[in-house]
Amino acid sequence: MSERSEASPQEPQGVSRLEFLKRGLAPAAALAALVVGSKALASEVARKKEPATKEGHRWGMVIDLDKCTACGSCVVACSAENNLTLGNPGEAAMNRVIRWLKILPMNEGEYPAPKQRLAPTPCQQCDDPPCIKVCPVYATFLNPEGIVGQVYARCIGCRYCVNACPYTCKEFNWKAPEWPEEMTTGLNPDVSVRPRGVVEKCLFCHHRLQRAKEKAAAEGHRPLSEADYQPACAEVCPAKAIVFGDLNNRDSDVASLSKDDRAFHLLEELGTDPKVTYLRGGA
């Protein structure tokens, strides 16, 4: 067991230079330094020291529950964009229909004065994701732009991350996906189809980010902006309740809205530091 916990990939956020040097003196570190090369280590240390760097992008989302009408456009757009499985009555009865973005109902009170909150819930893209800490094979990880990634080829299907995610945003493929022959034509060629036995999740339409980067590079390596990259859910939203953008860009709508008076995070007390922010509904 101690081996497993040692294998946890997360270092405490603020590793001091002294602490690092202490460890660096250990023979294993010397070995690692030889293997990796001092350059990689130095950059890693620099990144750890200033995690809130304003350079580069930090993609985030704001969902305004006051404007959101729970129409479900985002759910269908996400399903179509990411080649999600079709679902059927059997899977529905077992709660195994895979949807990367679900509308979570929260009900309170009773007749004649009930209350209800319907929150579209994509992966919350935590800055301190509980799911990556438990992955024994580094199949799920936090990428430099803040997106929690998932490598299907590396996933061994242990489902530790499914259990660890407090937002129920990781989904396990209990079966190989099935599409009628006719429908395979319409699959999005940018998104791989997941095999049986792996975990999948919302990636903020990462493939769109990649295409946007390609395009920006082709156009003379111009900087990327919100106009280049929007996930399918934000793009489709008819009430304009979903705002997506770069949290590091102080001029972006997402950066200012995420500091709004109405802003809150799901299960804030867990300290997962999500990059999906909700704006409270009601007056």
Place this chain on the structure above:
Amino acid sequence: MNDFDLSRKNFLKWVGIFGAGTLLPGCARKTLLAPKEEAASALGLETFSASICALCSAGCAVRVRLVDGLAVGVSGVLEHPVNQGALCPKGPALLQELYHPDRLRSPLVRSGPRGKGTWKAVSWEEALKRVAAKLRPGRFDAVTFPRLRDAGSESLAALGGRVMPLGFAPSEPPLDAHLAMHGRALSCDPAGARLVVSFGSDWLQTRSSHVETQRLWGRLRAAVPRAQIVSVEPRFSITAGKGDSWIPARPGTEGYVALAVARQLLETGHHERGGRGLEAFARAVEPFPFERVAELTGAPEQALRVLAAKFASARPAVALGSRGAPAWSQMAIHSLNALCGGLGAYFRESPESARPAPDPSTLSSVLLIDRVNPAFTAPRAWRAALEKAEFVVAVAPHMTETAEYADIVLACRTPLEQLHASEHSLLSGETTVNSAGRGVQPLYDTKDAGEIFLALGRGGDYGAYAKSKAAGWHRRSVAPPAGPVDFAPLALALKAAAGPASKDKDFPLELCIFTPLAFSRGEGAHLPYLQSLAGVQTAEQWETWAEIHPETATDCRVEDGQKVRISSTAGMIEVKARVLPSAMPGVVSVPFGLGHTSYGRWAKGVGANPMELTDTFEGARVRMEPV
């Protein structure tokens, strides 16, 4: 060497490897092991085409993403006045509509008894010849869906039959009230109103067009001062939950709430002057004081008084109804717009023509059914009419309950494959003209619906025909309703209106049928992504459920999740019970949209159709028992 060799050497080797791995400092391990992002895979030739959604008559423009000529994605067109880049849930499901494996692939001729589902594929030439022989001008009825105008409706009208638009009542504006009180259809865009009160209408889910409605909500919520949104309806719907307050009222009694408010406004003088027959109306609402209406509707009396006070103070106010209610109720609700200033501010004369809904008992014996499915939306009346008909031809992209009754089914194309030339009205009453070529190359041996009608009539090139039609259409502007509102028909209707249905020992509960957006117009259950969306509030999907209050559940000896039978004098269905503390006691709420006996592999045999229990969306008396 198949067996794992746990020799001393191997053991030491593996311990060495793992040991070295775990001894690495975390940061180094991370650098070594964290996945490297690979470049996106190479793509074929990517192109985009423009098309129109056409899954309802709103006319949203879509951009189709094609890779190597095959459609692989759909998104909204930013510059289009209707959808402004957005789509409702039906939009992104367009690809499933296009690639549906059970689509009709050629014209079909019935080869066995009617309704048995035995078909023979025939050529277009033969199918059109047979149909043309039956469709004599003035001797057949064409049942189609309501829309302002498009090339298809023009070529259909040119065939010379009686064209009967069949709307989906809960999604339509209260057209019967508009006709009676203004003599024409009105459109309503309440952006800017201080108070928006809906009566018996889960308008976020039902009101057409869906995209404009969701956008309107966003605007109402962002407005300063903030608009108050109130729902008067039997079910704690999405609109009720999202709005500021919910006033529960028993199914079909919402009109009485409007009458109590109108009475109070007239009595206290907090109303706009003008309108024909206002005095007669004031006398007609005398018998509807708060106390009595509270009793009739089950709504708390205090809530009714507060609602009337809101109408008196928050001006201009808008009252939203739907055609799903009886005519007197639609008029009672609309009268509040005249009394509270909403009429001049937010209502415009609509270019849409409003006609009474077709009566299935007075149909011709030769029927052309164009992309509507009345055997599912109103099965009891329409099944009888279809069985009686001498000849039925259906135009449809998918087999439906109605098409099953046809003698010939003409396979038409889905929205992305067809030509578009159409005019649509917006919530504001203004119109927009759409013209688009084929978004994708058509699949299968199919034709555009309009092309079929043209071929049955005068013939010719449909592309040129559509283009010439659209060239003559222009954006129309709008005007507020001309002439005074007429209260006289309402006063008259109130005299004749029967009170709410009396209690019935055998059928102690009241039925409330609601329509999730995914299944509006009774369509959508054939697309799996829309199936997953039906029960957002209760996390139900791929199933029909019935919502009841815990007390009602106890009375019926029913538990949450149990299979139950709901019966009325008309029929019986079996569904899953959901016991919800938010439900109104004595009311059973059932979603409409499932329970198909046709309509492809994903719709057929899933759930139950509550329209088997009643003929209208106005509710019915029912009984519930465990199965």
